[in-house]
Amino acid sequence: MIAISYRREDSTPVAGRLQDRLSTEFGVENVFMDFDSIPYGVDFREHIKRTLERADVVVAVVGPAWLGRQGEVSRRIDDPSDFVRLEIAGALQRGIPVIPILVDNTPMPKPDALPAEIQGFAFRNALVLDTGIDFHHHADRLIAGIRVLLKNATATPAITQAESAKKAGPGTITPTARPAARARTANGPHRFDLNRKQIVLACGLVVFLVVCYLGIMLFGDRMWSNRAARSVSASTPAPSATATETATPLVAATRAPSSPSMESGSTSPVATAHSEAGFCSWMANDNGQFNSFFDQQNDAGSFPVLIEGRLHNGEREYRAIFVTKPFRQFNYYACWGYSPRKYEQYNSRLKGAGYDILSQQTFEDVVGNKIYQSVWVRSDHMPAAKECLKRTVR
Numbered sequence: 001m002i003a004i005s006y007r008r009e010d011s012t013p014v015a016g017r018l019q020d021r022l023s024t025e026f027g028v029e030n031v032f033m034d035f036d037s038i039p040y041g042v043d044f045r046e047h048i049k050r051t052l053e054r055a056d057v058v059v060a061v062v063g064p065a066w067l068g069r070q071g072e073v074s075r076r077i078d079d080p081s082d083f084v085r086l087e088i089a090g091a092l093q094r095g096i097p098v099i100p101i102l103v104d105n106t107p108m109p110k111p112d113a114l115p116a117e118i119q120g121f122a123f124r125n126a127l128v129l130d131t132g133i134d135f136h137h138h139a140d141r142l143i144a145g146i147r148v149l150l151k152n153a154t155a156t157p158a159i160t161q162a163e164s165a166k167k168a169g170p171g172t173i174t175p176t177a178r179p180a181a182r183a184r185t186a187n188g189p190h191r192f193d194l195n196r197k198q199i200v201l202a203c204g205l206v207v208f209l210v211v212c213y214l215g216i217m218l219f220g221d222r223m224w225s226n227r228a229a230r231s232v233s234a235s236t237p238a239p240s241a242t243a244t245e246t247a248t249p250l251v252a253a254t255r256a257p258s259s260p261s262m263e264s265g266s267t268s269p270v271a272t273a274h275s276e277a278g279f280c281s282w283m284a285n286d287n288g289q290f291n292s293f294f295d296q297q298n299d300a301g302s303f304p305v306l307i308e309g310r311l312h313n314g315e316r317e318y319r320a321i322f323v324t325k326p327f328r329q330f331n332y333y334a335c336w337g338y339s340p341r342k343y344e345q346y347n348s349r350l351k352g353a354g355y356d357i358l359s360q361q362t363f364e365d366v367v368g369n370k371i372y373q374s375v376w377v378r379s380d381h382m383p384a385a386k387e388c389l390k391r392t393v394r
Helices: 008-026 044-053 083-093 116-123 135-155 161-168 179-183 196-228 249-253 259-264 269-274 289-299 340-352 379-392
Strands: 002-005 057-062 098-103 127-129 302-312 315-324 332-338 355-364 370-378
Touching: 002 008, 002 083, 008 057, 008 098, 008 135, 008 332, 008 340, 044 083, 057 083, 057 135, 083 098, 083 116, 098 135, 127 135, 135 289, 289 302, 289 315, 302 332, 302 355, 302 370, 302 379, 315 332, 315 379, 332 340, 340 355, 340 370, 355 379, 370 379
Parallel strands: 002 057, 057 098, 098 127
Antiparallel strands: 302 315, 332 370, 355 370
């Protein structure tokens, strides 16, 4: 598992972007971000310890406020109960590789500026991560480095705890003695022995999926034809009839097909005038097509003022309007295909980090759940972003 350590008020947006990239490469189940999502009544020290026992690599995101200054002399990193300090100290103690990620031009902390138990962090080889045009290039370098570490970890022969203690001496913790490393397969999460009950449940699930598939094949055409008779065509998604800000119709114009507008057939006159102008073609994302297109545009110095999604022939498709960034250090964050829970989680964090919504759109999946697309922009960059949106979306 890859664990991401970060300080919320320091680097939430870039940590979220990094989590998305790593999840795409290694799988969502193999990337952990929220050490501090601790259940009530649980000792947070033990919670962090148990999380680190499952980690193979720790990625520590270091921004300008990573030390957590609270005044002229007070720093959060000096607090023995500080989450970030506990995460780094626990990883160093267990011999887990820790990769410092220096956001933009953030310097590496000096050893004498750190508590004694994490001074070794200052000597770890770091990687610079640009939040602008070079973000994906730098993220690719990080991914390549993590692959090397994981490959080396699986190639290292296991050493028993007795042999480890004999070689390293009493009181020394070696990374190969971690139970999680021995229980983990080379390319995925922990293996579990299947008992009879689990096998029966698995067989039942397979039968259920086969029945569902046959039902869709037999009755799918009738269901889609009935739906088409009372909804707007999926090839031209209609905007939501509910405006979130009446004084700024641009936000309302970015919302596309939600259930009320599809069933009633109502459309916004503002959205109708621009719904097709400036958009790229619809792209599926199951094969990463839209992700690749997004990366190409971002690397070329563009950003999306609006992202739309839809369900077309049972598959999710996305499109966007890209414009040139108003300046090099322009900071934004974009998402597509997010469930309501994940969207609210990221929206709350980004709001706390000083980001506001530039545009937002939703559509419904096959079971009626809302799927969110949104673009956030840093508050002080919002006037420039709205001007770009105004020039593009008319």
